[in-house]
Amino acid sequence: MKNQVQLITYVDRLAGTLPGLQELLLSGSLRGLFAAVHLLPFFHPIDGADAGFDPIDHTAVDARLGSWEDVRALGTGIDIMADVIVNHISRRSGPFQDYLARDAQSPHDGMFLTFERVFPQGASESELLAIYRPRPGLPFTAVTLQDGRRRIFWTTFTAEQMDIDVTHPRGIEYLDDILRTFSDNGIRIIRLDAVGYAIKQAGKSCFMMPGTFEFIRDFSARAQRLGLQVLVEIHSYFRRQVEIAQHVDWVYDFALPPLVLHTLFNGNSRRLQDWLGLRPPNCLTVLDTHDGIGIIDIGADPEAPGSRPGLVSPEELAGIVERIHANSQGQSARATGAAADNLDLYQVNCTFYDALGRKDAAYLTARAIQFFVPGIPQVYYVGLLAGCNDMELLARTGVGRDINRHYYTGAQVEEALTQPVVQSLLELIRLRNTHPAFAGEFRLVQSPDDELEMHWVNGAQFARLRVFLATSDSRIEYSRGNAEVGVFQMGRAAARLTRAAL
Numbered sequence: 496m497k498n499q500v501q502l503i504t505y506v507d508r509l510a511g512t513l514p515g516l517q518e519l520l521l522s523g524s525l526r527g528l529f530a531a532v533h534l535l536p537f538f539h540p541i542d543g544a545d546a547g548f549d550p551i552d553h554t555a556v557d558a559r560l561g562s563w564e565d566v567r568a569l570g571t572g573i574d575i576m577a578d579v580i581v582n583h584i585s586r587r588s589g590p591f592q593d594y595l596a597r598d599a600q601s602p603h604d605g606m607f608l609t610f611e612r613v614f615p616q617g618a619s620e621s622e623l624l625a626i627y628r629p630r631p632g633l634p635f636t637a638v639t640l641q642d643g644r645r646r647i648f649w650t651t652f653t654a655e656q657m658d659i660d661v662t663h664p665r666g667i668e669y670l671d672d673i674l675r676t677f678s679d680n681g682i683r684i685i686r687l688d689a690v691g692y693a694i695k696q697a698g699k700s701c702f703m704m705p706g707t708f709e710f711i712r713d714f715s716a717r718a719q720r721l722g723l724q725v726l727v728e729i730h731s732y733f734r735r736q737v738e739i740a741q742h743v744d745w746v747y748d749f750a751l752p753p754l755v756l757h758t759l760f761n762g763n764s765r766r767l768q769d770w771l772g773l774r775p776p777n778c779l780t781v782l783d784t785h786d787g788i789g790i791i792d793i794g795a796d797p798e799a800p801g802s803r804p805g806l807v808s809p810e811e812l813a814g815i816v817e818r819i820h821a822n823s824q825g826q827s828a829r830a831t832g833a834a835a836d837n838l839d840l841y842q843v844n845c846t847f848y849d850a851l852g853r854k855d856a857a858y859l860t861a862r863a864i865q866f867f868v869p870g871i872p873q874v875y876y877v878g879l880l881a882g883c884n885d886m887e888l889l890a891r892t893g894v895g896r897d898i899n900r901h902y903y904t905g906a907q908v909e910e911a912l913t914q915p916v917v918q919s920l921l922e923l924i925r926l927r928n929t930h931p932a933f934a935g936e937f938r939l940v941q942s943p944d945d946e947l948e949m950h951w952v953n954g955a956q957f958a959r960l961r962v963f964l965a966t967s968d969s970r971i972e973y974s975r976g977n978a979e980v981g982v983f984q985m986g987r988a989a990a991r992l993t994r995a996a997l
Contacts, residue, residue, distance in 0.1 A: 496684065496724065496745070496871050497574065499530035499928040503784060504876035505546075506537050506560045508902045513537070513561030513569060515905075521572040524912055528924055531574035531684065533873065535785055537566075544655035546785070546900065548578070548688065549585040554676040563680045570681030576726065577682045579673055581714070582689035583656040586638075590669070591657050596641045606665035608658040610635055610647035613695045627702040627797070629730075629841060634658075634701075651692045661693045661710060671717060678721040685718055687711070691729040700798060703735055712742050719744075726779060730789050730841050732796040733773070733806055740775035748778040748870060749792040750806060753815055755782065755861050756850060757793075757807060760818045762964040764947040766793075766807050771868065771939050778870035782861055783878040786896060787831065787842025788850060790816065819843050822852035826884045830898040844895040848881045855881075855916040859985045860962060860969045862920055866927040867949040867960045869937045877901055879920065880911035923971075923983065930973055932958040 502520070510516035519525050520532060536547025539555040547557075556562050569575060584591065590603040598604065614622070628634050628651060635647050636654040649658040660666045677685060694706040715725040726745040729736065733750050740746045754767045770793075794812050796803035805812065820828040820843075827845035843850075851857045858881065866872050876882075877899055885901040903911070911917055927933060935953025942948045947962040955974065962969040971983040 497530040498871065498934060500528070500866070500924045501531040501533060501576070501779070501871060501873045502529040502876065502879065503533040503535065503781075503873050505535045505541075505785070505900070507541060508900060509876045509908065511905070512559075513556075513565035517565070517569045517572070519908070520569075524909060528921065528928075529573065529874075530928070531576060532569075533576040533684075533686065534566075536578055536580070543585055543587075544653055546894075546896075548580055549583070549653070549656045550580060551585045551588045553580060553584065553673050563676075567681045570683070574684065575682050576684035576686055577677055578688045579670065579677070579685045579718075580688045581659075581661065581670065582651060582692050583658050584669075586655045586657050588657075595638065598640055598642065603665055605663040606659060606669055608649040608660040608695065610649065612660065613649070614697050618697065622698045625698060625700055627700040649695065651689070658692075658695075661714075670714065674718050674721055674723065678723055682723070684724045684726060686726045686728050687714070688728055690714075690727060691731060703729065703731055703739075708739070708742060711739070715743055730786075730791055732794075732798075732803065733770075733792060734796075734803070736792070737773065737775050740777055743777075745777050745779055745871070746775065748774055748780050748868070749789040750774070751780055751865065751868060752782045752788050752847070753790060753793050753812075754806065755864055756788070756819070757811060757815050758864075758947065758962075758964065759851065759857055759861065760815065761811075763944045764942065764962070764964060765944045766811070767864075767947065768939065768942070770806055776869055778868075780865050780868050780870040780872050781875070782865050783847040783875040783899065784873075785875065785900060787844040787899070788819070788847070789842055791841035816843055819845055819850045823849040823884060826886060826898065829886075830884070830889055830895040832895075844898050846882050846884050846899045847875075847878050849884045853883065855919075856967065856969075856985045858916060859919055859923065862923055863960050863969060863971060863983070863985065864947070864949075864962070866923060867937075867951070867958075872927060874924070875899075876903075879917070880908065881914055881916045881920070882911070919983075919985075926958075926971070926973065926981075926983070930958050931956045932973065 506513055506516050510519045537556055537560050538550040539552045539557045541547045541557045543549040590606055594601040594603045634649055634651045636650040637645050637647050639645050650656055651658055691703045694710050695701040718725050724744045727739055727743045730749055736746055750770055754770055758764045758767045793807050794805040823845050827843055830844035848858055882901055884898045888897045932951040932953045935951055938950045940948035945965045949960045951958045958973040960971050968986040973981045975981045
């Protein structure tokens with residue numbers, strides 16, 4: 496991956512179509528801002544039970560967005576990342592419908608994971624309770640086959656998403672076909688979605704087990720042989736993320752968003768500084784994504800909370816959630832947990848801008864921290880435009896995550912880009928993309944708990960971020976040549992790019 500900022504976006508919710516996105520990114524208002532774009536599911540269909548994460552056909556572009564030709568055209572000007580939805584496929588997919596009709600005579604027999612496959616002798620209460628699931632309840636759905644028999648299938652997320660047996664030849668063939676399709680159409684990076692749940696074993700948690708690591712290594716090797724880089728997407732206990740990073744090209748730093756909020760909410764950077772000394776180097780950094788703001792990523796290990804504490808205490812974790820709810824005027828509470836469908840046990844649904852109470856200086860400081868932390872920064876399309884919670888969409892769908900998945904018209908995009916906070920964010924992105932210091936060495940300066948200081952140095956070139964939490968002020972100083980220093984000041988009274996000579 497290029498060491499520059501990436502965009503993560505739905506095609507239809509930012510630009511309408513793939514040609515429209517190509518115009519926006521390569522010749523329009525966002526020209527030259529991003530080195531890569533992560534296209535969230537653009538497969539057939541984009542509007543299923545889980546916003547495209549339940550594909551009927553993972554190898555077909557939704558015709559409403561365009562075609563594979565349009566994907567290839569976009570890829571000539573910018574690197575593309577796409578999701579391989581490893582764990583499941585839509586209940587309405589051709590393979591599953593064929594299996595329901597023909598059972599053992601179907602060429603897809605064995606592709607779908609049944610209860611019986613994991614528990615051939617039945618399951619005890621303790622075995623069922625050991626299963627970890629990101630939603631309330633057990634991950635099983637009873638389905639009636641065409642001949643009238645009923646079978647129990649494994650459905651980790653929803654009853655519309657049928658889990659694949661990734662160890663069966665039919666499951667392996669299905670996933671390899673996706674890899675070949677992606678490679679043939681100019682995609683260069685894949686994100687393994689929901690891969691932490693891919694391996695199931697009786698009596699175990701069925702989440703991030705030794706067999707899961709083995710599968711990730713094997714599948715990543717198959718992808719890499721096709722020229723694809725691999726990003727693993729897993730919300731889990733922070734020490735697991737460190738372990739996973741040793742086996743793959745890239746992981747997300749999902750601990751960063753809640754730790755940045757903790758730092759700004761409490762005026763104390765100690766927890767964040769501690770994490771910066773632990774985290775793996777091969778990270779994509781984010782503040783917001785199409786999902787919520789992760790909580791489990793800095794909490795205690797849910798499998799052993801007493802012996803494996805988190806990066807923050809339970810009280811501090813609760814305080815972060817309460818502050819998000821307060822800053823968003825209770826909107827995030829209406830979109831999180833039992834208050835909305837698409838239940839998640841480990842996330843708060845809210846735009847990052849609203850999580851910070853729509854305070855421009857705090858938002859820019861958060862982005863500056865993200866861009867200075869080692870790794871490749873990704874910016875979500877709603878966050879790019881300093882978007883606010885979409886309560887109308889939430890009310891219409893009842894899906895909690897939709898609060899942060901606004902559908903922008905072209906006019907709304909252009910209007911959002913004129914906001915001073917967005918203009919300043921674009922300047923920050925350009926600085927992160929072009930300044931040679933970020934190709935050098937990183938140093939976390941030991942600071943008092945009410946400050947945070949990070950440096951990048953590359954020969955005579957430098958970039959320094961200093962955050963003064965007690966006064967809610969921060970500034971970036973960076974070399975410009977001829978003894979000049981550029982200054983980006985972010986404070987309560989101003990958030991602007993200025994230049995000064997020292």
